Amino acid sequence: MDSKTYKSGFISIIGRPNVGKSTFLNRVIGQKIAIMSDKPQTTRNKVQGVLTTNDAQMVFIDTPGIHKPKHRLGDFMMKIAMNTLKEVDIILFMINAAEGFGRGDEFIIEKLQGVKTPVFLVINKIDQIGPDELLLLIEEYKEKYPFAEIIPISALEGNNVERLLEQILLQLPEGPQYYPADQITDHPERFIVSELIREKALHLTREEVPHSLAVLIDKMEKKDEREVVHVMATIIVERDSQKGIVIGKQGKMLKEIGQRAREDIEHLLGSKVFLELWVKVQKDWRNKMFHLRDYGFKEDEY
Known part of the structure; x- marks a missing residue:
């Protein structure tokens, strides 16, 4: 060429x-x-x-x-x-x-x-x-x-x-380089982190419908000189029964979701990660526009 x-x-x-x-x-x-x-x-x-x-x-x-x-x-x-x-x-x-x-x-x-x-x-x-x-x-x-x-x-x-x-x-047409050469996505890191957590939750709770699960990143910050990134996230489900499944007996399922997600997040960010997860029930969130907006689905962008 x-x-x-x-x-x-x-x-x-x-x-x-x-x-x-x-x-x-x-x-x-x-x-x-x-x-x-x-x-x-x-x-x-x-x-x-x-x-x-x-x-x-x-x-x-x-x-x-x-x-x-x-x-x-x-x-x-x-x-x-x-x-x-x-x-x-x-x-x-x-x-x-x-x-x-x-x-x-x-x-x-x-x-x-x-x-x-x-x-x-x-x-x-x-x-x-x-x-x-x-x-x-x-x-x-x-x-x-x-x-x-x-x-x-x-x-x-x-x-x-x-x-x-x-x-x-x-x-492809001739055109400019839109993004820096080392950039692989235009999504902010918080979005990818939430997606990685959601992936693990979906994978491990196989009987649940993917739509009924969203992940909200409450906080993501570096807290000390050791460069550890603290991530606090909430897994949103629609029903109490789903909450029980995501948490698991004695919190085992939530712990497993957290461990697997943390490995991927550390790989993404290139630093140690301390991940805290909560689970919250928000009934019928998929049909409520204000919840959709809260969870990152902004209708007016499209």
């Missing part, structure tokens, strides 16, 4: 819940900035991951999985996902190879009609199907939409991810 031309742009990752969008983002950026869970609806806000090379800067936006909303929080998440389509240079429509074409994909393809942005079909989890199945899948999707590129990958294994990045680079 001519050293004088620098390329940059915004790339939205859309798809049904649980197709591997966050796994892909973390693979590309090389550090954990989006939380991963095998439950749908884990990602709530746009998460921007920034990949900077000598000749380009790619800003990835991981959106909540597109789905038919069931409550106010669902409406809000849907609005975020659809709005990003108007703001970006490339759309990556990611599907789960093992699940094949579903009603959710049909819903997304309907939403993509009339979108002028180039859309790449990214077939993820190809390690879970055979080559013949993959070819049939490609043919099926080709008939549904005029994709600019169709690229099969395994975000978890890293297969073909480099090729996808090369194709993105070809389509």
Whole structure:
């Protein structure tokens, strides 16, 4: 590439819940900035991951999985996902190879009609199907939409991810470097810390619905010369029964959530962390706009 031309742009990752969008983002950026869970609806806000090379800067936006909303929080998440389509240079429509074409994909393809942005079909989890199945899948999707590129990958294994990045680079417009070279996300650290705590809580309390759990960072500060960061956070649930599950017998579950989250937070911040967790019941918070605002879902931004 001519050293004088620098390329940059915004790339939205859309798809049904649980197709591997966050796994892909973390693979590309090389550090954990989006939380991963095998439950749908884990990602709530746009998460921007920034990949900077000598000749380009790619800003990835991981959106909540597109789905038919069931409550106010669902409406809000849907609005975020659809709005990003108007703001970006490339759309990556990611599907789960093992699940094949579903009603959710049909819903997304309907939403993509009339979108002028180039859309790449990214077939993820190809390690879970055979080559013949993959070819049939490609043919099926080709008939549904005029994709600019169709690229099969395994975000978890890293297969073909480099090729996808090369194709993105070809389509990116010339542009400035938006973020400093060492910056990997535009989210404040408090947001990522809250997401890391939420990830552990979701992972360990498997029977609970992800939507009914939010994390609020009450305080985050360095208290002494030893550079220990004190983090105080509250896990918000909707019902007393959920509170009991998150705390666990003799506080064991909460302790385990805290230990696992602390390791990730220390890795993120590069310093020792003292983490204190509380659990609070806020009944039906997902349907109350003032609670949504308190927990970082700001409707007027979108």
